[in-house]
Amino acid sequence: MDGLNIEYKDKVTNKLYREVIAFANGSGGTLKIGMSDEQSIIGLENPLADENALYEQLSKMVEPTPLIEVSQEHFDGQVILEVKVKATEHVYRKRGTLFEEIYIRYGSKKRLLKTPEEVHRFIRMRHVDETENAQTNTTFRAEDFTEFVDFVQSQANVKPSFATIGENLEGVLASYNAIRWNNGEFVLTQLGTWLANSSQTRAVLLQYSGDRSTSFCQQASDFSGSIVTQFSRIMAIMMTVQPLYPNDLIQQCVVNAFTHRDYSLQGDLSIVIFATRVEVSSPGTLVEGLSIESVKKGARIVRRNPLLHALFVDLGLTDGHGDGIRRVLDSYNDGDDKPKISIQKDSVIVKLPRFEKVEKITNETKVLRKEMTHEEAIKLHLLEHKQAKNIDFQQILGVSPSRVTQIVREMVTKKLLVATGERKGRMYTLSVTNQEE
Template sequence: MIDIKKITPDDAQKIKYLDEGHFLDLKSKDIRPAKLTETISAFANTSAGEIYIGIEENDILTLKDRCWNGFNDMEEANAILQTVEELSPLGNHYSAIFYEADDQQGLVLHLTIYKTNKILRASNRKVYIRRGAQKLPIDSAEALKRLEYDKGITTFEDDLLSIPSDYITNSIVTLGFMIDVVPMSEPDPWLRNQLVLIDGKPTVAGVLLFAEEPQAILPKRSAIKVYRYYTANEEGERDTLAFDPITIEGHLYLLIESAKNRVKEIVEKIQKLGPDGLENVLYPEEALQEIITNAVIHRDYSIPRDVHIRIFDNRIEIESPGRLPGHITIANILDDQSARNPKIIRLINKFPNPPNKDVGEGLKTAFEAMSKLRLKKPEITETESSVLVILRRESLASPEQMVMEYLQGHEEITNAVARQLTGIKSENTMKDVFYRLKDRNEIEQVPGKAGRSSAWRKPK
């Protein structure tokens, strides 16, 4: 028997305007059951998710709005529930509950879809996966083989820990988190429903996300170590260590934010010689955020080692325990996904302003942020037991340097060619580069060429 839970009008409003994405979808109660199973297949085969059935989207002139239009009674949803149940022999791929609220029409059915150990096919026998807010069919033997490989991996995040349940049910973290959960719920049943509290025992994922001090329960595998070396050498040595390594602790949401802020604080004190003297070193905050987030939520927690962040004069190294999961390689890491810790990834996404807001796009964001500052792309390498990401404070060469290097092998350079080399889009910005070089007597304008034909050369 599926329960009916009454929620407040405020919670009903929150449900109506939830953002659809990688872990959540809103559907009309009139959706065909067979069509719904495609979304269920996608969630079950990827990183799990939630579906609210009974939310309509109305077009009002050019505006879009949503309304609560639920089932008149539980029996009206029988066709959907029966179809969902038939997808798996054991029927353990989902949980369901109905919500009702004052001043709202009918019952909204909330399905929580779990990531299954086996491949879950839709009613049409096709296999789907979730990418962002889309469900995508698996239509090649190679892709299906990759999915099978991913599903054969057992994740350490599901291991049970022999500690009292109130480490997570009654923690400050959980109590504060539940205030923002939609709809409002009690910690114990909610944590059990999310499968981070099983048979009265917290899982590794539950402790990492909701315990006040996960490091006391999972030592040597749940903190971040930060180092600062006064060197640009390939290896950091003890005599170049600026201070004793800093250990950052806390539940994962706090851990990521604290680490980012501490690294940013240390980096902002570093200076380098620039065209006008000493200037502060800058790394894009988005790149730091995304790579630290990835290092924490995608790491292998079965390995008893912390995440290490090493700050050098010319680079930042972020090392995360565990090799790349599943079928992910250095070649496809920007275009493909494999969730080693799907519960951690999904549940941390529920926190306010989650660190993994754009699921699956984190590394792309880091690459784009470095490119905007005309810095070299992040370097990703795989060691025997870890993944290492390096953010180098090395320009793709400054525009001035790129111009001069070009003129070492060419007689002259035009504005158009220089913009292609440097990535500068503005013609006037490129002119400023030429004028700065001219002021230093590095280049001169080619006589007899003006307008669009104007060019620059080394002084004769």
């Protein structure tokens, strides 16, 4: 792994500043001048003159002035220059320009940022929240990122840079600053710990039969491991248990919960599915300077974890435009119920109502149903909706799950209803006789 942060040059060329820019914009590195790519000693005829030429080149070509240490090393009468380049929070570039010749280190190679989008993203990444970018004492091990690699390779719309992740895991993780070179080895940053199999973050998903947490809990799932694995498992469940929520809106809310949560706080990210709504809760409050109104309008883009957000964008999980909440709100323009954003002391909760209510009835119909028997209310519901589950009957009758089970069992025995399917997915329809009434 040493070779990723060492570059060998046989002499001081007029383009050597580009290597220095790439190291300074990354995690630092070392230039060994007077050696071939095969690491054989060539030596320098006048190392002092070469050292002066290097300093002069960097002062003319690089802005801001990079932090370097130059020393001479002697090998059997040959002299080489060892140039140690220190990385800082600055954006290093060609002197006299704003965005020209910005090079970064990608694996063992340097890369020129060519598009405005690449430059903009890199500049954002240089000014990251230290809770995300902070270096840990955990040594990088490829085997602790198998979940991350599997997830990336399962995605269809990832950036081309992920194509070789199986052979270049270090390069991919380093490009997002998930790992950092330190004293001869890669160590994890906080972002790296979130992506690793051993991540200490947690997420939970609960599903209730009714509209309160006192209702019967139909499902309780606890997710651990890499946060991309947690995200994948949550979305797999959401696609099956609640078809009345558009997948792209649910995904946007779950992505936001992962990328904007405050990972320094104790507590789990949670998704709670009620009969008529979904609540997505993320630890942490709004980033300082934001308000609910500014979030709704999408007027300002402020990301708590910009590196993580950039990774999710490049994985094709979100578009990165910063207007996700506004689009979610706009999707409900034609509905009676609107999404709600609740800011608590230590969490942000987004509540999404179902697009199609379990029961769309007027106040007059509600009064009428109060005068109906349970059997009459179920028959009316099935005349309108053709089929229903036990949970639907719980909503219209307002009684306990056990009582509903008793009622529908009696109606099946009376041949008023027809039951099809296994218990958890059992559907009820009216018998042919009752459909004709």
